Amino acid sequence: xxxxxxxxxxxxxxxxxxxxxxxxxxxxxxxxxxxxxxxxxxxxxxxxxxxxxxxxxxxxxxxxxxxxxxxxxxxxxxxxxxxxxxxxxxxxxxxxxxxxxxxxxxxxxxxxxxxxxxxxxxxxxxxxxxxxxxxxxxxxxxxxxxxxxxxxxxxxxxxxxxxxxxxxxxxxxxxxxxxxxxxxxxxxxxxxxxxxxxxxxxx
Amino acid sequence: xxxxxxxxxxxxxxxxxxxxxxxxxxxxxxxxxxxxxxxxxxxxxxxxxxxxxxxxxxxxxxxxxxxxxxxxxxxxxxxxxxxxxxxxxxxxxxxxxxxxxxxxxxxxxxxxxxxxxxxxxxxxxxxxxxxxxxxxxxxxxxxxxxxxxxxxxxxxxxxxxxxxxxxxxxxxxxxxxxxxxxxxxxxxxxxxxxxxxxxxxxxxxxxxxxxxxxxxxxxxxxxxxxxxxxxxxxxxxxxxxxxxxxxxxxxxxxxxxxxxxxxxxxxxxxxxxxxxxxxxxxxxxxxxxxxxxxxxxxxxxxxxxxxxxxxxxxxxxxxxxxxxxxxxxxxxxxxxxxxxxxxxxxxxxxxxxxxxxxxxxxxxxxxxxxxxxxxxxxxxxxxxxxxxxxxxxxxxxxxxxxxxxxxxxxxxxxxxxxxxxxxxxxxxxxxxxxxxxxxxxxxxxxxxxxxxxxxxxxxxxxxxxxxxxxxxxxxxxxxxxxxxxxxxxxxx
Numbered sequence: 001x002x003x004x005x006x007x008x009x010x011x012x013x014x015x016x017x018x019x020x021x022x023x024x025x026x027x028x029x030x031x032x033x034x035x036x037x038x039x040x041x042x043x044x045x046x047x048x049x050x051x052x053x054x055x056x057x058x059x060x061x062x063x064x065x066x067x068x069x070x071x072x073x074x075x076x077x078x079x080x081x082x083x084x085x086x087x088x089x090x091x092x093x094x095x096x097x098x099x100x101x102x103x104x105x106x107x108x109x110x111x112x113x114x115x116x117x118x119x120x121x122x123x124x125x126x127x128x129x130x131x132x133x134x135x136x137x138x139x140x141x142x143x144x145x146x147x148x149x150x151x152x153x154x155x156x157x158x159x160x161x162x163x164x165x166x167x168x169x170x171x172x173x174x175x176x177x178x179x180x181x182x183x184x185x186x187x188x189x190x191x192x193x194x195x196x197x198x199x200x201x202x203x
Numbered sequence: 204x205x206x207x208x209x210x211x212x213x214x215x216x217x218x219x220x221x222x223x224x225x226x227x228x229x230x231x232x233x234x235x236x237x238x239x240x241x242x243x244x245x246x247x248x249x250x251x252x253x254x255x256x257x258x259x260x261x262x263x264x265x266x267x268x269x270x271x272x273x274x275x276x277x278x279x280x281x282x283x284x285x286x287x288x289x290x291x292x293x294x295x296x297x298x299x300x301x302x303x304x305x306x307x308x309x310x311x312x313x314x315x316x317x318x319x320x321x322x323x324x325x326x327x328x329x330x331x332x333x334x335x336x337x338x339x340x341x342x343x344x345x346x347x348x349x350x351x352x353x354x355x356x357x358x359x360x361x362x363x364x365x366x367x368x369x370x371x372x373x374x375x376x377x378x379x380x381x382x383x384x385x386x387x388x389x390x391x392x393x394x395x396x397x398x399x400x401x402x403x404x405x406x407x408x409x410x411x412x413x414x415x416x417x418x419x420x421x422x423x424x425x426x427x428x429x430x431x432x433x434x435x436x437x438x439x440x441x442x443x444x445x446x447x448x449x450x451x452x453x454x455x456x457x458x459x460x461x462x463x464x465x466x467x468x469x470x471x472x473x474x475x476x477x478x479x480x481x482x483x484x485x486x487x488x489x490x491x492x493x494x495x496x497x498x499x500x501x502x503x504x505x506x507x508x509x510x511x512x513x514x515x516x517x518x519x520x521x522x523x524x525x526x527x528x529x530x531x532x533x534x535x536x537x538x539x540x541x542x543x544x545x546x547x548x549x550x551x552x553x554x555x556x557x558x559x560x561x562x563x564x565x566x567x568x569x570x571x572x573x574x575x576x577x578x579x580x581x582x583x584x585x586x587x588x589x590x591x592x593x594x595x596x597x598x599x600x601x602x603x604x605x606x607x608x609x610x611x612x613x614x615x616x617x618x619x620x621x622x623x624x625x626x627x628x629x630x631x632x633x634x635x636x637x638x639x640x641x642x643x644x645x646x647x648x649x650x651x652x653x654x655x656x657x658x659x660x661x662x663x664x665x666x667x668x669x670x671x672x673x674x675x676x677x678x679x680x681x682x683x684x685x686x687x688x689x690x691x692x693x694x695x
Contacts, residue, residue, distance in 0.1 A: 142222045149230050157233060165237035173248045181220045185250050194248050200270045200298060201245040 039066065040074040041089070047082030048074055055092040060152035079150060084143050087133065088156060094129045095155045098122050134163035138179065141167070228252060232259040240264035258309060261316035263339070265303050267323060268354055271295030292355075300328060307335050315339055317346035323353035325367045333370035340372035343381040345402075347373075352389035352410055367391060374398055387411060394420035407432035414438045422448045433459050446470040456481065460502075483509040488519035498527040500558070510538040514545070517576075521547045526577075527556040530588065533569030542568060543617050545576040552577040559588035562639045564610055571614035580621035582628040587640070589664070611646040619650070622686075627655040633662040636676025644680045654687040659694045 037053040041062075053071070056062045065075060077085065134141060141163055148156040168176045177184060186194065195202065223231060235243040235256055241264075243257045271292045299322070318339040325332045336349065351367055368391050372378060379398045384405040392408065394417040403425045413421070413436050422428060422444060430453040433442065441464035444454060448471055455478040456466060465485025468474065474491050480500040488494075497520050501513070513532050520526065540546065555573060560566055562585070574580060629647055634640055648654070659680075663673045677694045 138222075145230065146225060149226055157230075161230065161233045162237045164234045169238065169242065173245065176246070177249055180249075181222050182250050182253075183221060186248075191248060194254070198244055198247065200295070200302070201241045203269070203272075 039071040041085060042074040042076045043080050043082040043085040044078040045082050047085065049085055049089045051089050051092060052096070055089075055096055058092050058095060058153050058155055061150060077150075080147050081143070084147050087144065088147055088151065088153075091129075091133055091156055091159070092153070094126055098126065098155060130159045134159060138167070223252070228256065232256045236260055236262060241269055258306075259312060261312060261314065263306075263310075263315060263317065264319045265299075265306070266319070266321040267296060267299045268321065270299040270302070300331065303335055304331065307338050310338075310342075312342065315342045315344040317348070318344045319348040319350075321350040321354075323351065323355070325351045329367055332367060337370035337372040340370070340375070340378050340382075343377060345381055346384045347378075347382055348384075348386040349390055350386075350388040369393075392417075392421075394418075394424070397421065397424040400425045401427065403428055405430045405432075407434070408436060409434040411436055412438040415440045416443065419443045419445070422451070426450075429453065431455070433457065435459060440464050441467065443467040443469065444471050444474075446472060449473060452476065454478070458502075483512050485512065486516045486519065488516070492522055494520070494522050496525040496527075497523045498556075498558075499532060500527075500529045501531040503531055510535040514539045517573075518545055518547045521550045524551050525554040525556075526552045527558055528573070529558055530560045530566060533557065533560060533566040533573070535569075537568040537572050543572060543575060545572070547576075550577050551579060553579050554582045554584070555580055556584040556586065558586045560585060561588060562643045564639075567610040567614065571617075571619065574621055574626075575617065575619045578620040579625055581625050582630070583626060584630045585632070585643075587631065587633040587635070611642055615646065615650060622647075622651045622653075624653050626651045627653055628658075629654065629656075630658045630660075632660045634659045634673065634677055635661070635663060636673040641676065641679060645683050648680065648683045648685045648687075648690070650686055651690075652686045654685075654690040657690060657692045659692070661694060 038050050039053055039056055039062075041049045041051055041056070043049070053066070056066065056071075062071075062075070065071065080088070134144070136144070141160065144156070145160045145164060148160045168179055171179065176182070184191065231253060235246050235253075238246065240257075240260065240262070243260055247254045247257055272288075272295065303320075318336075320332070320336065322328075322332060332351075336347075340347065349369075369387075374393075374396045376398065379400050380402060382400055382403050384407075385400075385403060386405075386407040386409075388409040388411070390411060392411055392413065394413065397420075404427060406421070406425060406428055407430075408421075409432075415438075418433065418436075418439065418441075422431065426447075427450050428448055429450050431444075431448075431451060432453075432455045433439075434455075434457040436459040439459055439462055442456060442459065442462055444451060444467070446469070450473055451471055452473055452475045454468070454471075454474060454476070457478075457480045460482045462481070462484050465487065466479065467485075467487040468477070468489065468491050469487065470490045472493065474494050476496045476498075477491075477494060478498040480502075482502050482504055483506060499513075499516070501509075509531075513536055517532075517536065537543075552573075555577060557566075557570065560570075562570075574583070626647075629644075629651070631640065631644075644657070644659075648657075657680075659677050661670065661673045661677055663670045674694060681692060
């Protein structure tokens, strides 16, 4: 997950439109393609990403920040790396209007801001994207899980949590502990009692 | 890489990194919510943080069979390799009762997404079962599934057995407001007591006695119903769906026999898919213009009027673009009226699927009739069945070979419009290379001028010879005379 020498300039390869640098914090959010409002997110390793404002609203964390007026300049997200943020931004874009998570946005509708955020059924393409999105190794998956947890983005959380569950499906307790790096903090007696209590679940 | 990776600590004891160190308990609950309920419960043994997370699940699946038999044991018993163990059933059942009672008492989430309960012979614990279901419905459950049949019974439904009245809550206001899907199997449902289920989108009823016109009453209580599945209902005298079901898109009726007064679809404004399996009966299809797809499977019967009834049904279904029919229909339809063609000239069928057919002599007239009646037919799919499933298939198919050839030639004598300019795709599944199949393909290749692609999926069975034999037979059609210059034939 190292992003090496990436700086603001390298973000051009990762986003659709290169972010405008050096804007004054007092400027209103940028207008992106098609006249839509955009904001700029800045990763811990100083990469900048331009995101459609409505897409960013999929994250409760970002929404709170935007509503508090923090969306005017580049918004620093020090605990997300460039590569992780690049993936997340792309997922937000693909999940635009997805009814699985759009309800919440509709509720926060203000001044018709989401009038063109009409829910659409998730297409096979979106589902395919979701599958591809989590086709990563364990450590990369947990980078995404931490990002989902920090951003409080329901779609991102569902996709990543589903993948984590898939990874340990049909594993024994010992195998799951090893995969997740869990230390067994039960005493042997406690664990035996618990296994006895839920014996049916082990058959 | 500022704050995240450093916050995951390395355990001194074993040198492993606990990936959940920087993550909250909520996230653990979210992850296990994607596991089957049983595996989610098992996760409580992982460590202290995981112990009670399963009690936060919003999708609950309580199934007695998880307690009374392991899956392996179940398989062995089904295969007769292990004797049925009654003692194991009893102790498992006790554990289940105990587990569910405790679970319901401790469960404290404000809203349940789905609740499934599978419990056999509920009568001896009727009060408990009613209390559990009532408690969950009171938690605004959105998807409710109750299965009260006994999976160990070979014929799980024998008239009036093991019934359990639904708890009051199911007929109450909270259910009306929150239930989005309801699946009931082997319960006692009283349609006249149901309040308005304002949120219900999907209703599935199986092995339930619904007397007289109960189905109509049920649907009248569900103004937003989109999908209705009726399976093995008894006592039903008629199934009538009217304009009151204004959102209904899917209607699936599976072996609800007998239905003496038949199935009546009258001015159902949004119906898209109608699937029926059962005996031939009276069908009324009146002003259902939105219907796109019909699937019709009939159980063999000797009644004299079957051909007329099915013919009327096909005439009424002239709005569908996708039609699936079974062998029985093909065999009887030519015997009423004109043996060559339906009388309606407005048939819109583009995709025709013949499911469970043999292509033997007794189906040829029916296949020809349908193809001739559907001038816009562009794709024809054939799913071949094992011939021994056929009620009249006792004789060796090869006895009829000579006649088969004659019959397709006879069909060629009366024009089939779709073969001139519409039929582009033909697919055959379970191809074995039998003469009847080759002769059908010979006929199609010779007469379908617009044909683009033929897909043959070979599926040898022990009685039909090896894969290589079947493939060799299939390859013969590459040399047949072709009316279309561009047709591609794939065999796999």
